[in-house]
Amino acid sequence: MNMKVGAFVETYFRDKQGELKERSIKNKRYMIERHILPYFEQKSMNEITPADIIQWQNKMREAGYSQTSCGCFRIR
Secondary structure (H helix, E strand, C coil): CEEEEEHHHHHHHHCCCCCCCCCHHHHHHHHHHHHHHHHCCCCHHCCCCCHHHHHHHHHHHHHHCCCCHHHCCCCC
């Protein structure tokens, strides 16, 4: 997918507007903006490699997040 992660996130929230509760959207948006977009916002979805994910997870662990938490940041 040749779409930037930041654009994908906006599309995701637009599409989920009627499905998710407002609180869920607020929580998901916070987590994505705080933990994912700083690293991936300007990358195209098809450019993200397993090495990028591992590097991001390592940065999250260095910031004090557990390995379990680093695996939990996902979009459903």
